[in-house]
Amino acid sequence: MSAIAAPPVTAEPGQLTKETYRGRIHPDWCPGCGDFSVLAALQTALFELGLQPHQACVISGIGCSSNLPGYINTYGMHTLHGRALAVSTGVKLGNHALKVICTGGDGDGYGIGGNHFVHTMRRNVDLTYIVMDNQIYGLTTGQCSPTSVKGMKTKSTPYGSVENPINPIPMAIVGGATYVARAFSGKQKHMVEMIKGAIQHKGFALVDVFSPCVTYNKDNTYQWFNPRVKMLEDQGHDPTDFQKAIERGFQWGEEIPIGLSCTRAKARSAFAISEFQRSRRKASSRNCCSSSLAFYFLIFTSDFLPSN
Numbered sequence: 001m002s003a004i005a006a007p008p009v010t011a012e013p014g015q016l017t018k019e020t021y022r023g024r025i026h027p028d029w030c031p032g033c034g035d036f037s038v039l040a041a042l043q044t045a046l047f048e049l050g051l052q053p054h055q056a057c058v059i060s061g062i063g064c065s066s067n068l069p070g071y072i073n074t075y076g077m078h079t080l081h082g083r084a085l086a087v088s089t090g091v092k093l094g095n096h097a098l099k100v101i102c103t104g105g106d107g108d109g110y111g112i113g114g115n116h117f118v119h120t121m122r123r124n125v126d127l128t129y130i131v132m133d134n135q136i137y138g139l140t141t142g143q144c145s146p147t148s149v150k151g152m153k154t155k156s157t158p159y160g161s162v163e164n165p166i167n168p169i170p171m172a173i174v175g176g177a178t179y180v181a182r183a184f185s186g187k188q189k190h191m192v193e194m195i196k197g198a199i200q201h202k203g204f205a206l207v208d209v210f211s212p213c214v215t216y217n218k219d220n221t222y223q224w225f226n227p228r229v230k231m232l233e234d235q236g237h238d239p240t241d242f243q244k245a246i247e248r249g250f251q252w253g254e255e256i257p258i259g260l261s262c263t264r265a266k267a268r269s270a271f272a273i274s275e276f277q278r279s280r281r282k283a284s285s286r287n288c289c290s291s292s293l294a295f296y297f298l299i300f301t302s303d304f305l306p307s308n
């Protein structure tokens with residue numbers, strides 16, 4: 001069942017602190033879980049952007065990381081497995097002024113919710129999607145996930161995974177996301193910048209975070225990532241270079257890029273949604289809802305091509 005959290009506690013003007021964003025519930029994640037760093041980075045990002053708790057809504061699916069809306073003082077909703085992006089789209093359509101931030105794990109987002117991931121990207125819906133990617137199903141005690149590397153031994157793959165993993169970075173770039181970034185729980189300051197950029201971006205923004213599961217993933221640990229992750233910002237990467245962004249997104253092994261991989265500036269979905277609203281108002285005055293819906297889909301689909 002889904003649950004809607006109580007309205008957030010707002011701060012008096014000028015009284016906003018990082019503490020303002022502390023939720024009513026203390027996280028029950030395992031000590032050392034990468035998700036603590038993501039929660040702190042999101043709280044810091046909201047604080048540094050000066051957003052009041054009532055101006056943001058954090059929506060999740062199911063999984064360890066999907067408990068996050070309970071730990072943060074904003075509007076929030078803990079929804080169904082893999083359905084957080086569908087709910088987030090509805091929330092954004094209902095209230096354009098709200099900063100909608102969808103959070104979850106790799107299994108929830110790229111597996112069970114893979115269909116919604118693809119279609120929310122091609123629609124370029126104006127929201128931020130933070131995926132705590134630990135390359136395993138943690139809540140169900142350690143099964144192979146869509147981003148588990150080939151050969152990884154887990155409870156569900158005792159002889160090693162025989163499947164190729166999903167690579168969310170190139171997938172998002174070609175799928176129509178207009179802000180695609182990667183972060184690592186061991187580099188929280190950098191993650192704050194990635195999340196701030198995503199929240200400020202007009203359009204669909206993905207921040208895929210390497211967020212180690214210290215209990216069930218003994219391969220992709222902090223120690224494994226630390227020497228490998230390299231910031232694109234330090235390497236002169238141009239995030240408007242579509243081809244290069246895809247190429248760097250495939251890099252894995254001794255060097256793994258993190259940072260802003262790809263961005264396309266056009267605020268196309270914001271246009272689409274506002275046109276939909278105008279159209280809906282006109283249509284309701286003519287009592288003709290179907291024409292407004294047709295117009296809405298026409299704009300979304302004509303908005304598909306990944307041009308810069």
Ligand code: SF4
Pocket residue numbers: 028029030032033034035064065134138139212213214215216
């Ligand atoms: Fe984090 Fe893994 Fe523990 Fe879940 S099982 S809280 S992902 S460390």
